[in-house]
Amino acid sequence: xxxxxxxxxxxxxxxxxxxxxxxxxxxxxxxxxxxxxxxxxxxxxxxxxxxxxxxxxxxxxxxxxxxxxxxxxxxxxxxxxxxxxxxxxxxxxxxxxxxxxxxxxxxxxxxxxxxxxxxxxxxxxxxxxxxxxxxxxxxxxxxxxxxxxxxxxxxxxxxxxxxxxxxxxxxxxxxxxxxxxxxxxxxxxxxxxxxxxxxxxxxxxxxxxxxxxxxxxxxxxxxxxxxxxxxxxxxxxxxxxxxxxxxxxxxxxxxxxxxxxxxxxxxxxxxxxxxxxxxxxxxxxxxxxxxxxxxxxxxxxxxxxxxxxxxxxxxxxxxxxxxxxxxxxxxxxxxxxxxxxxxxxxxxxxxxxxxxxxxxxxxxxxxxxxxxxxxxxxxxxxxxxxxxxxxxxxxxxxxxxxxxxxxxxxxxxxxxxxxxxxxxxxxxxxxxxxxxxxxxxxxxxxxxxxxxxxxxxxxxxxxxxxxxxxxxxxxxxxxxxxxxxxxxxxxxxxxxxxxxxxxxxxxxxxxxxxxxxxxxxxxxxxxxxxxxxxxxxxxxxxxxxxxxxxxxxxxxxxxx
Amino acid sequence: xxxxxxxxxxxxxxxxxxxxxxxxxxxxxxxxxxxxxxxxxxxxxxxxxxxxxxxxxxxxxxxxxxxxxxxxxxxxxxxxxxxxxxxxxxxxxxxxxxxxxxxxxx
Numbered sequence: 066x067x068x069x070x071x072x073x074x075x076x077x078x079x080x081x082x083x084x085x086x087x088x089x090x091x092x093x094x095x096x097x098x099x100x101x102x103x104x105x106x107x108x109x110x111x112x113x114x115x116x117x118x119x120x121x122x123x124x125x126x127x128x129x130x131x132x133x134x135x136x137x138x139x140x141x142x143x144x145x146x147x148x149x150x151x152x153x154x155x156x157x158x159x160x161x162x163x164x165x166x167x168x169x170x171x172x173x174x175x176x177x178x179x180x181x182x183x184x185x186x187x188x189x190x191x192x193x194x195x196x197x198x199x200x201x202x203x204x205x206x207x208x209x210x211x212x213x214x215x216x217x218x219x220x221x222x223x224x225x226x227x228x229x230x231x232x233x234x235x236x237x238x239x240x241x242x243x244x245x246x247x248x249x250x251x252x253x254x255x256x257x258x259x260x261x262x263x264x265x266x267x268x269x270x271x272x273x274x275x276x277x278x279x280x281x282x283x284x285x286x287x288x289x290x291x292x293x294x295x296x297x298x299x300x301x302x303x304x305x306x307x308x309x310x311x312x313x314x315x316x317x318x319x320x321x322x323x324x325x326x327x328x329x330x331x332x333x334x335x336x337x338x339x340x341x342x343x344x345x346x347x348x349x350x351x352x353x354x355x356x357x358x359x360x361x362x363x364x365x366x367x368x369x370x371x372x373x374x375x376x377x378x379x380x381x382x383x384x385x386x387x388x389x390x391x392x393x394x395x396x397x398x399x400x401x402x403x404x405x406x407x408x409x410x411x412x413x414x415x416x417x418x419x420x421x422x423x424x425x426x427x428x429x430x431x432x433x434x435x436x437x438x439x440x441x442x443x444x445x446x447x448x449x450x451x452x453x454x455x456x457x458x459x460x461x462x463x464x465x466x467x468x469x470x471x472x473x474x475x476x477x478x479x480x481x482x483x484x485x486x487x488x489x490x491x492x493x494x495x496x497x498x499x500x501x502x503x504x505x506x507x508x509x510x511x512x513x514x515x516x517x518x519x520x521x522x523x524x525x526x527x528x529x530x531x532x533x534x535x536x537x538x539x540x541x542x543x544x545x546x547x548x549x550x551x552x553x554x555x556x557x558x559x560x561x562x563x564x565x566x567x568x569x570x571x572x573x574x575x576x577x578x579x580x581x582x583x584x585x586x587x588x589x590x591x592x593x594x595x596x597x598x599x600x601x602x603x604x605x606x607x608x609x610x611x612x613x614x615x616x617x618x619x620x621x622x623x624x625x
Numbered sequence: 626x627x628x629x630x631x632x633x634x635x636x637x638x639x640x641x642x643x644x645x646x647x648x649x650x651x652x653x654x655x656x657x658x659x660x661x662x663x664x665x666x667x668x669x670x671x672x673x674x675x676x677x678x679x680x681x682x683x684x685x686x687x688x689x690x691x692x693x694x695x696x697x698x699x700x701x702x703x704x705x706x707x708x709x710x711x712x713x714x715x716x717x718x719x720x721x722x723x724x725x726x727x728x729x730x731x
């Protein structure tokens with residue numbers, strides 16, 4: 066406890082110094098480039114956010130006593146709060162800036178991604194959420210290994226989770242570094258270190274409680290900010306979509322082509338595989354699945370998905386209005402355009418439509434707010450990721466595999482905190498290494514693994530009477546190795562990163578092949594398994610089903 | 626040991642309760658039906674994008690707004706509506722059945 070307080074004080078001091086240095090560095094830049102003049106608003110608002118989040122972390126650190134507090138906020142989050150936190154965990158800066166930028170560039174096509182990222186949520190609700198809550202404690206591996214051999218299943222689950230977490234973190238770090246460099250005039254390295262340091266503070270001291278509240282506050286800021294921008298756009302056009310679209314078609318170089326599906330989806334195999342990846346990938350992301358252990362029971366788990374789906378769906382409709390708003394209000398204003406590149410190119414690069422639209426609608430002050438929101442968004446997402454990665458290391462690998470259950474809660478939480486620090490350092494280092502790399506493969510990689518390895522094993526463990534350890538592990542690794550291999554051999558890595566001429570795997574997303582292969586592997590290797598252990602595992606299914614369906618005996622459940 | 630025996634008795638009672646079989650079969654059927662509906666809506670949309678570009682690109686009512694927009698927004702709203710339908714039935718019917726099962730197993 067004393068160690069914790071001391072270390073907290075030290076880290077808070079580091080965090081404070083970083084924020085102050087950040088403010089100073091950006092301030093020093095102000096004279097150099099006139100565009101930076103707005104940055105003070107961003108910095109003041111960002112410092113307010115950081116101050117608030119550190120306050121929450123301090124409060125959460127005092128409350129954190131048990132492993133359940135650390136991993137699952139003591140199971141005391143309500144369905145509504147968890148819905149907001151899920152939305153805060155899921156709506157990344159990439160989806161806010163990226164989808165509005167996609168709409169800005171090609172109109173209708175932006176809808177394909179936002180729809181894909183939303184439709185996974187109903188599936189999570191119908192098939193996974195309640196059973197996950199009833200069977201698990203802290204990680205999804207608790208569920209997958211419920212009646213199977215702990216060691217091999219948890220090693221598989223943790224491997225998949227860690228690959229997803231680390232690559233997802235790289236994507237967030239690189240995005241954060243570039244965004245902050247641009248918005249705050251900060252050095253890339255400094256931005257990456259600031260993000261890494263803050264997320265380590267949140268997770269190490271505040272655990273799930275602090276992470277949850279950072280995500281809730283960020284979700285409110287993002288939804289509020291996006292609503293304000295969309296409202297500004299619509300009021301500009303007398304709340305007529307027809308008027309908005311008419312102006313967009315008039316000024317966009319692609320003219321009416323922005324109103325219909327374009328070149329994003331041409332090959333039906335790629336289209337369906339992309340759809341499967343986005344839909345089922347969501348249902349296999351470790352940091353998303355972990356959120357379901359923070360609510361007290363299956364009913365709250367169910368409600369949280371309903372609220373989350375509502376918030377996320379609403380948000381995607383807003384990003385669409387924002388994208389079209391940027392075509393009409395940003396692309397027509399020379400102060401935002403990069404004259405050297407011409408066309409629709411914006412100052413600061415491809416991700417800027419939403420940011421400049423915020424300026425066009427609400428001036429410097431609001432630009433500052435949206436910049437701070439973008440930073441807060443990144444912090445909320447990386448914190449959730451780090452906690453998910455740390456729990457895979459401590460709860461699955463350390464406590465269940467390495468120590469074979471012979472460890473204390475205190476030691477496990479300590480391992481988790483050390484793992485969070487380790488992941489933070491790794492994320493910063495990889496963020497620096499990948500600065501100049503093409504990171505376009507990350508969405509394909511992480512979502513494909515989640516859809517092809519995690520999701521099949523999770524669903525089979527819940528619904529299949531015949532699943533055995535052998536089936537789960539072989540099927541899971543088929544999905545994991547298959548999806549990683551195919552993404553490496555596909556265009557985004559083999560050609561764009563490695564520089565070979567032709568991809569060895571002809572499609573962008575492997576899920577259409579790897580997900581069914583994983584399901585089939587799980588099934589076939591299970592039914593072929595006639596060992597005594599397999600028989601015992603099958604015999605344990607009815608008892609699992611009772612807990613899974615009724616919540617009897619679930620961790621922290623209200624009913625006895 | 627006594628705890629384990631008590632647990633076993635509870636499990637046997639639940640297993641034998643026809644209401645438990647009813648809950649599992651009803652909820653499983655409902656869940657998978659809604660899942661298939663969501664899949665059908667979404668992949669219908671994807672296939673329209675791949676094969677029905679002209680259909681999605683035609684004017685909705687003479688203006689620049691195309692048929693694709695209400696359909697796309699409709700897919701988003703359908704996701705929200707389907708989760709609402711599930712939560713409503715689960716909060717009332719399934720939760721009540723579940724409560725009875727646990728009550729009767731005591």
